[in-house]
Amino acid sequence: MSESTTIFGLHAVRTLLQQRPERAALLILQKGRDDARIAEVLKLAQAKGIKIEMRDGKELDRIAGDERHQGACLQIRSVGVLGEGALDDLLDSLTTPPLLLVLDGVQDPHNLGACLRTADAAGVAAVIVPKDRAAGLSATVRKVASGAAETVPLIQVTNLARTLRWLKEREIWIVGTDDQAPHSLYASKLTGPLAVVLGAEGTGLRRLTRENCDALVSIPMRGVVESLNVSVATGVLLYEAVRQRQ
Structure with a gap:
């Protein structure tokens, strides 16, 4: 059975959306950010019909813990090892x-x-x-x-x-x-x-x-x-x- 996990950071999120979009469950983006890299990730998710939520930076900080999220977190269905x-x-x-x-x-x-x-x-x-x-x-x-x-x-x-x-x-x-x-x-x-x-x-x-x-x-x-x-x-x-x- 697959498990759920979250990946952080624009490059990791973009790569999964491009190569394994079927495993993406929920994209969480930081409110107020509208730079080109965020826009690219948003467009990819919209094209694949992936659910998207906008949350404030403190909420993304809480989700990411010690990880640097760069304004993007993606919950995925992980096949694990x-x-x-x-x-x-x-x-x-x-x-x-x-x-x-x-x-x-x-x-x-x-x-x-x-x-x-x-x-x-x-x-x-x-x-x-x-x-x-x-x-x-x-x-x-x-x-x-x-x-x-x-x-x-x-x-x-x-x-x-x-x-x-x-x-x-x-x-x-x-x-x-x-x-x-x-x-x-x-x-x-x-x-x-x-x-x-x-x-x-x-x-x-x-x-x-x-x-x-x-x-x-x-x-x-x-x-x-x-x-x-x-x-x-x-x-x-x-x-x-x-x-x-x-």
């Missing part, structure tokens, strides 16, 4: 070699949102996360993802190591990141059916996750910092894969 059973059907439906992103225990919702946004831009077929000790699809994640949470399937699995073994049975190459890996990602093959695996903030890949990777690669670090934020590392890895796959 998908179960691992959806992964088989998704892979069967693809007509090109899959590119998957696996996040091993990323708990910061801002990082998950940023990873989803990058995954959408890079053409990732799905993002896979464990059910436990990992961020889920919250309003913060959706806001940071700028609409990508509505376009990239997020699949939660009970046992990540088992899922990686299953992906290998489907002839998908599993590449994990490790600061101590002897090979740079730039010297590694990232073409064909591929799953890129990144670890949690600070701790990296768990042992069983690492052991179920076909290869481990590192990102060259030329400065004094020892590692990159997981969302930044995701961008580096995915776009090297995009470069090679072109």
